[in-house]
Amino acid sequence: MNSPKPELPEINKEDRTPLVDVLLEMLAWQQKQIDELAQEILKLKGETTKPKIKPSTMDKEGAPGSDDSSSKRKKGPRRSKKGNLKIDETQIIQPDEIPEGSRFKGYQDRVIQDITFQTHNIRYRLAEYITPEGLTILGQLPEDIQGGSFGKSLIAFILYQYHHQHVTQPLLLEQIRDLGVDISSGKLSYILTEDLDDFHAEKDELLKTGLSVSKYIHTDDTGARHKGQNGYCTHIGNDFFAWFSSTESKSRINFLNCLSQGKTTLYTLNTGAIEYMAQNKLSVVILATLENISVCINTAPDWCEWLDQQGIVKPRHRKIVTEGALMGGLLDQGISSDFSIISDDAGQFNVFDHALCWIHAERVINRLIPLNDSHTKAVDDARDQLWSIYHDLKAYKLNPVTEQASSIRQRFQILCSTKTCYETLNQALGRMGKNQHELLRVLDKPYLPLHNNLSERDIRDYVKKRKISGSTRSDAGRKARDTFASLKKTCRKHGMSFWGYLKSRLLKLEGIPPLSEVIRAAAASG
Secondary structure (H helix, E strand, C coil): CCCCCCCCCCCCCCCCHHHHHHHHHHHHHHHHHHHHHHHHHHHHCCCCCCCCCCCCCCCCCCCCCCCCHHHCCCCCCCCCCCCCCCCCCCCCCCCCCCCCCCCCCCCCCCCCCCCCCCCCCCCCCCCEEECCCCCEEECCCCHHHCCCCCCHHHHHHHHHHHHHCCCCHHHHHHHHHHCCCCCCHHHHHHHHHCCCHHHHHHHHHHHHHHHHHCCEEEEEEEECCECCECCEEEEEECCCCEEEEEECCCCHHHHHHHHCCCCCCCEECCHHHHHHHHHCCCCHHHHHHHCCCCCEECCHHHHHHHHHHCCCCCHHHHHHHHHHHHHHHHHHCCCCCCCEEEECCCHHHCCCEEEECHHHHHHHHHCCCCCCHHHHHHHHHHHHHHHHHHHHHHHHHHCCCHHHHHHHHHHHHHHHCCCCCCHHHHHHHHHHHHCHHHHCHHHCCCCCCCCCHHHHHHHHHHHHHHHHHCCECCHHHHHHHHHHHHHHHHHHHCCCCHHHHHHHHHCCCCCCCCHHHHHHHHHHCC
16 A cells, blocks of 8 residues: 555546556556455454565575675674673683693683573661650661662663563563562553653753754654554654654644753744744734734643634634744744754654655655556656666765756756656656755755655664554553653664663663763764
């Protein structure tokens, strides 16, 4: 169901050939949908479905295992596999028999790696005394374990297994009980979802810091069921950080609210807000009224009340004014109007300086269903030209030259205005031409990536977690899922162990600074 549905073109009554081709293509598209739906029905019924077996690449030139010597990967320098291992115990083993007169030459080391899983239960006996005045005094538990029955190392292990290793809650409960821990399912749920304020605060700092040190961000969203209802999770990030937020909507207002997380003022009417409203064709009467008003409002209920007071009641008008006010708030907090947002062309992300992913743009052409050899050749030629422009853009990023930029723009315009024998391809190229500004932003900003793969990779781990655990059932659980997905991905971007991070935060160990400081340091170093 990935191929785009063909659209009927405007046809001259004297020339119906393109209409016939489109109708045939529509039949082919419908047949493909029928086949995919039939397989889906069989899967839901538990029946055997047709396996998807990809063709082997073993015999292709340059593939692993081929005879092409140029395809062989160069081996790097040999590393010491066990040179950095921490040695916990040393045992000296003598030969069974040592003949008299033998000379000792030293030792040959053999390092055996192993791991020990066992509980370590501590009984704290709090001494109790009665003072001469009749008062009772009692010894105090160590500060880090007050108010709980489980040590911080165990809590770190539980969080690591659930959020990093994707162990489901029932299996995790079974695992730690098998290790000898006496814990209830309710207490396990509490550890996974409650009393995590320090982690939530550090997650909130990721977005504020990331936006302040970045010239661009990647963004994408995916489904995230909550309390049995469909919802969405929005990802925002780049090479420095990853940040996730689950909500019930994926509108532009929701995206701007995500960007506003942690800001003191959300809704602001200023020059930037008015410009946005004008660009989106807000009613001239309302626009003229708002131009003379200065407003800063912190909460959504107060904002809705203010809209009512101004008589802005139509849904479209309220939507545009709200989007503009959120844009104004972000601009007022220091985000530049030239800030770049890279996405897959979803409309809710089209704010600030929008740039599009070339991989998603090409995918529209790649998914077409040609009806004959002429159509196939037209699609192949278009894809070859498209990838040629893409490779030239990659070269331009390394060495920006004004003359090359003009040449690339001209070639792109020629490609998108090309009329082939394949009408659906012509429509796809035409739509791509309308996105020229977003697809060629790299010509003005060579530091921008050409694709949105980073966001796709970051959000994939979230999707895997969703497939394993399903939906969240409490607001605290949803918040914890977003928080630890953000913290884990950010740690990975900086080559930091998530296990080490959890121990550092829970056991109050030194060595891992706040992630916001790590982000600033990475941005400062280039």
